[in-house]
């Protein structure tokens with residue numbers, strides 16, 4: 001079947017049937033070809049090709065659970081104004097996560113639209129930013145653990161948008177832990193959501209370069225901070241302290257950051273929070289040039305860097321918030337079985353509820369069981385493990401079992 005999809009959904013193994021472009025604007029020699037490398041996918045971005053037609057009978061299809069607002073079912077679908085249609089209007093359900101999933105999905109779309117408008121040189125409406133942040137604050141106050149876990153589980157490919165959204169979610173959680181008023185929380189959230197607006201003003205070729213940036217390119221990339229701040233200052237209704245998030249998120253406690261090389265207490269609390277959160281989301285995300293670290297390893301790294309780069313008090317607070325084993329983490333238990341964390345334990349973070357996926361023999365369980373580690377004295381988490389090692393798609397597993405099992409009764413286990 002021929003399907004029209006956003007080029008951001010392309011992956012190696014898909015077969016391109018055609019691109020709606022004249023050959024002069026088409027960077028590829030052939031009209032029909034198989035995607036064999038990430039470099040090819042990158043060329044779609046470099047050339048600003050947003051949509052592509054794939055033939056699913058000759059190559060891979062889009063992943064299951066692809067949001068339906070990102071693809072159309074056949075070539076008969078109207079192509080005029082397709083970009084607008086493909087951006088959708090906020091009705092993606094955020095599969096498997098109920099209301100929290102819907103808030104995340106709507107916020108993702110809002111962020112994506114805002115950032116695309118920045119790229120197009122439009123001045124965005126600050127109210128759209130505020131509304132998105134207010135929805136997220138509601139979610140943070142209502143069910144922080146789920147939205148934090150979900151922020152790293154969602155299967156949206158475009159880092160630029162998910163990063164902005166995740167940084168906002170994590171910043172709000174830290175602000176809440178610091179006892180911020182709603183007003184202060186809103187300013188922090190707004191600043192976090194727009195902290196990388198300047199990236200949309202960096203040439204795509206540099207922004208999406210799969211390899212290491214040259215010193216010259218890195219210099220241009222660093223300019224995203226000042227470009228972003230200059231853009232944000234043109235918007236009415238963004239407070240000065242929100243702007244500080246964008247201005248200071250790359251400053252480092254020891255003065256080694258940019259653009260100003262501020263040190264220690266010269267950096268605002270908003271800037272210091274954003275610095276920790278920005279690095280955490282960056283190193284836990286899959287990028288073209290590296291695979292994301294598991295949360296546990298990333299938190300260890302951040303902890304190692306706590307004095308040189310960050311405010312150590314905020315690092316410790318952040319680690320407590322994310323938890324050593326966030327929702328969706330895969331863990332090895334001391335009896336050799338492997339499980340996924342499905343519910344935190346506010347009284348003892350090392351004893352969460354887990355979903356048993358692999359028996360000690362290594363066999364995948366037919367009907368995974370939920371275990372409450374706080375009620376099983378002999379069972380303990382030994383370490384976090386990489387989902388890739390077990391070829392587990394955490395998102396799919398969560399969709400299938402996580403929420404269902406949490407709602408249902410916890411099963412007893414023989415130990």
Ligand SMILES: [Fe+2]
Pocket residue numbers: 195196224249250
């Ligand atoms: Fe940045």
